[in-house]
Amino acid sequence: MDAFWTEDEAASREKAARYFRDLTALTQAEAAAPGAIWTDLEGALENEGAVWSRPGRLAGRMALLEAAARHSPGLGRDLLAWRTAAAPLDPLEGSVLRLGCLAGTAAHVLEAGVRAAREQGAFSSSLMGCREVQESLAGLLTGAGLLRLGACRLCRLLEKGERDRASRESSGLDGPAAELEAGIRSVARALLGGAWVAANLAFDGTPVDERTPT
Numbered sequence: 001m002d003a004f005w006t007e008d009e010a011a012s013r014e015k016a017a018r019y020f021r022d023l024t025a026l027t028q029a030e031a032a033a034p035g036a037i038w039t040d041l042e043g044a045l046e047n048e049g050a051v052w053s054r055p056g057r058l059a060g061r062m063a064l065l066e067a068a069a070r071h072s073p074g075l076g077r078d079l080l081a082w083r084t085a086a087a088p089l090d091p092l093e094g095s096v097l098r099l100g101c102l103a104g105t106a107a108h109v110l111e112a113g114v115r116a117a118r119e120q121g122a123f124s125s126s127l128m129g130c131r132e133v134q135e136s137l138a139g140l141l142t143g144a145g146l147l148r149l150g151a152c153r154l155c156r157l158l159e160k161g162e163r164d165r166a167s168r169e170s171s172g173l174d175g176p177a178a179e180l181e182a183g184i185r186s187v188a189r190a191l192l193g194g195a196w197v198a199a200n201l202a203f204d205g206t207p208v209d210e211r212t213p214t
Contacts, residue, residue, distance in 0.1 A: 004152050005059070012060035016041055016067035023071060034075075034082035038064070045087050058093060059155045062100035066148070069104030073200045076101045092158060095170045099151040099177065105201070106144035106180055109188050113137055116191040136187050143180035147173065 005013060019041055038045070041064050061083075069076025080101050083089065089097075117133050150173045157166035188197050 004149065009059040009063070013063040013067070016060075016063045020067045020071035034079045035086070037068070037079060038083065058096055058158060059152065061093075062096050062151055062155065064100075065097050066100040066104035066107075069101045070107045073105040073108055076104050077202065092154065092163065092166055092170060095173070096151045096154050099147045099154075099173065102177055102180060102184075103144040103148045103151070106140045106184050109184050109192070110137060110140040110144070113140070113187045113191045120191070133190070136183065136190070139183050140180070140187060143176065143183055146176055147180060150176070
């Protein structure tokens with residue numbers, strides 16, 4: 001996947017990843033301010049017209065959302081909500097940002113789920129239940145990769161001004177995105193518990209089944 005990013009985009013992704021790796025060093029007030037985080041990484045929002053007018057700009061914003069959600073799904077969701085409310089958001093830009101946020105959330109659940117599965121012995125047994133856990137974790141990896149690649153493709157099309165084609169391809173990613181979201185919930189519920197799901201995975205305001213046992 002890294003081979004698809006330009007040099008500038010790769011630098012933006014590394015910058016965002018490093019920022020959120022170091023987030024624990026920030027004060028709680030700074031960590032709780034999505035606008036401050038956005039400004040640190042992308043600068044203040046400006047009325048520039050199309051955000052993809054400068055090469056790599058939209059891909060950099062996607063990297064911000066992806067890295068935030070990988071650090072904490074709730075933080076990714078808060079940043080996306082802040083960006084949506086802060087200024088008019090082009091629908092295709094919004095699609096790219098949501099895909100990035102979902103891919104980051106999948107990466108977070110994958111990492112946490114692998115740790116939990118290892119502690120539960122799922123990697124040291126060939127029993128059917130353990131194999132199903134392994135396959136579900138692999139599904140998060142492949143699903144997140146597909147959405148990341150699809151979002152990269154949308155960035156390229158928008159930079160070239162091919163909005164109609166980008167719109168069609170964006171619609172084609174709706175199904176895989178819904179499948180990944182369902183997979184994230186399933187893995188998290190099975191390995192991390194219903195309380196964790198309720199606290200961390202409120203996608204797009206969708207209510208979580210609070211009857212799920214922890």
